[in-house]
Amino acid sequence: MSAETRSPVAEDPLADGWRRPRGARSGYRVDAWVALALAGGTALSISLSLGTGLMGDSPWWLVVPWVALIALPLAARRRWPEAVALLVSVVFGVFGSLGVADGLFSNICLYVAIYSVGAWSHHRTIARWTRLGIIAGMFIWLFWTLLEHANQTTMIPELSREGFFSPYAAYGLLQVLINLVYFWAAYHFGDTAWHAARRSAALEARTGELAAERERTATQAVTLERVRIARELHDVVAHHVSVMGVQAGAARRILGTDPAAAARAISVIEESARTAVDELHTMLGALRADDNDCDGAQPAHQSTSTRGVDQLAELAQENTDAGLGVRLQVIGEPRQVPGTIGLSLYRIAQEALTNTRKHAGAGATAELRLRYEADAVELEITDTGRGVRPQPGAPGVSTGSGGLGQRGMRERIAAVGGTLELANRPRGGYLVRARVPFGPALPTLGAGSGPAAGTAAGSSSSPVADHAAVAGVTGVKK
Template identity: 60%
Template sequence: MNASDAPTVIDGIEWVRPRPARADYRNDLVLALVLAAATAASVVLYRITGWGADAPWWGSVIWVAAMNLPLAARRRWPEIVALVASVAFILGGMAEVGEALFSNIALFIAIYTVGAWGRNRLRANIVRGVIVAGMFTWLFWGLIVGSIAPDQLPEMSREGVLSPYVAFGLINVLTNLLYFGGAWYFGDSAYRSARSRVELEQRTAELAAERERTRVQAVAIERLRIARELHDVVAHHVSVIGVQAGAARRVLAKRPDAAAAALSAIESSAREAVDELHGLLGTLRGTDADGPPSASLDGLADEPAQTSTSTRGLDRIDELVAESTAAGLPTTLAVVGEPGNASPVIGLSAYRIAQEALTNVRKHGGAGATADVRVRWSDAAVELEVANTGAAPSPARADADGGTAGLGQLGMRERVAAVGGTIELGPRARGGYLVRATFPLRRGEAVRP
């Protein structure tokens, strides 16, 4: 068996060519009737010339029907049709019906169909082998009988190694080799083409399914990113507003100026939160007003600069420090080394991690807590460190706050992992809590903790 004839497994099942459609059966019936009419006309013409005139008319009619009409079922039972056509062809030759044109076409189609539509390849090969062997046996028998019967083709000499009769026999053998070889080859080619089409359709369906899975995954990743952004924005600004509102309430009667300053900070923080939320909503709606909202989600993970929050980076951490100090948490900032070229994704991730860390200090650090923010630059990486002197958030306190501390730390880890960095989270030995994130500046370079 050739490699091209090897069984094709599709969806775990060996592929078998399906039955033809109703239209195929109608076409085969038309073909059989046309060939029967053409063969009948050819028989009449041959009889007029004197070839096959000795055969009875009724015998010719039966032979024409047996030779052509079974072709109407050639794609339903290809092996049976080919055997019937072969037997009819041999009987017609032996009875000297006298037709050698359309009968050869009908036999060729029958053998071709076995290769093209045989659902069992072993049976198809056996049937074709039997037919070809029988035809060549008949051919060689006729040539041998003719070589010893001078009354057959008396004008051809039998003398010599390559006599005219031998040349005639070689021409017949070569013609039959081309005839049956062509029917066999083109039948197998048609079968392989049908199988290749099915394989191509299967691969196309698999690629379409993979594209759909990728699209769904991209949407899920983008939704997760937006959820992280919402958490960071809301948690930060709400905590600032809460602290400032408490301060304003305590000094409202005795120190109106301080209360006004706190209310001003609340207003500023609220406006900033609204601006960032507008940016996130714009991301959700997409940039194309004419398209559906979901149409823009597929590519958002690769285009963080489209959102308004992407303008926040390492260069704006000083604003976070000032805002944290104004909200009642004394915070210092130290930058070590020469600032390098950090990508917008790294800048935004570092900004959000610092924002979340300071928010957690305000929520869980307690009274008297302070925070230190350090940014260390090197040739290969940038390190962000946020340390505080307050109390570390306990699991019970995080649960009491609705689990925001847990979600915030999860968001930090996801942001760092997305750019190939590392992060350390945990209590310090001398008290307080430490958040240290390291981001690689060179793409694809791993960061050692």
């Protein structure tokens, strides 16, 4: 393919300057065979015409070049359509004036030449004026011939020239009508072929774009799914491993002095490990599930996809049992929260409490505040730990990229159209505030159907809370 056909204009069928591709080499071979067939038909036709004596007695040295020049150039009609059309039309007119014509195949050759300009030309303005010039020249020649023969009684003597509308005038009008239809068909069907090629190219281009878009969409879907899985794994594993780490450290410290408390700490570790395995099993099962396996039955255990704001009390109690005092407070009239929003808020709370256990230091406590507003739900997690040292010159709200945990929180809240605030508290500790707007038409929950307002999940301290507190790990919040 030439550089011309690889240009952006040639490749975009909807561009104003689109050029029809020349096609494969097989198309040139077809054109060559068509030209040879027309040359053979023209030779046969002129031979038969000369044999009848109706076309006069043209010498062979005029007939042979006429046959070659009017048919064989059509082999290049796809590559140089304008030049071929001009050559064939000049040969048609000049040799016709000399009396060399067959009345059949020569007209077919001229038709194909004019048609090819409309079908294959790369320059539509030149193609238009080339065809119009050829057609105008042919009609001038026709009118001149009719007028010249009108004054020669020896030409078609059987047609009378007498009267206002003589038989010869009728013959002349018939010739004009025949040529009008002939040239209109060559012009029209040439343009039709070009537009059909353009529509076909546009369809192929759109099909290719759709295929590429499907490929990009599939790749993006895989990437997004990998990010989602990584986020879920991080939230689940980090939370439970953090609990197990704190409890293991506490159990190790009190194993010799308080075996009963150490046993209870080990029980917490066992429960956290079982819960983590259960959640991972549920997650992997969802990833492997086939659409044919979805019969609508809910699993008997609590799945990770069904966690939401209603499970915040369980989360607070779980952290309290692990040694971090957590108090849950519900403000406002509880409302039904969509599952995706509820899961996102739950995971944000889980990650925030995990960071508090890891980085807040010994003796820190945390508080969850779930606030129902008229058009939004807000979850605030605060702790009494050391907080995070702000970046030099940064405002109070932390806007840095943070670690995987904070990145996961931002991705979750962005996915549900909410906002996230991460900041140091002026009096010490750290603040995580997630706010998600939703429609005001969501129904409120009946009494007892949601977490009770002012629930203090941290009111009952863990048997090893004081020992677990010393296992807090210092460092910068993730």
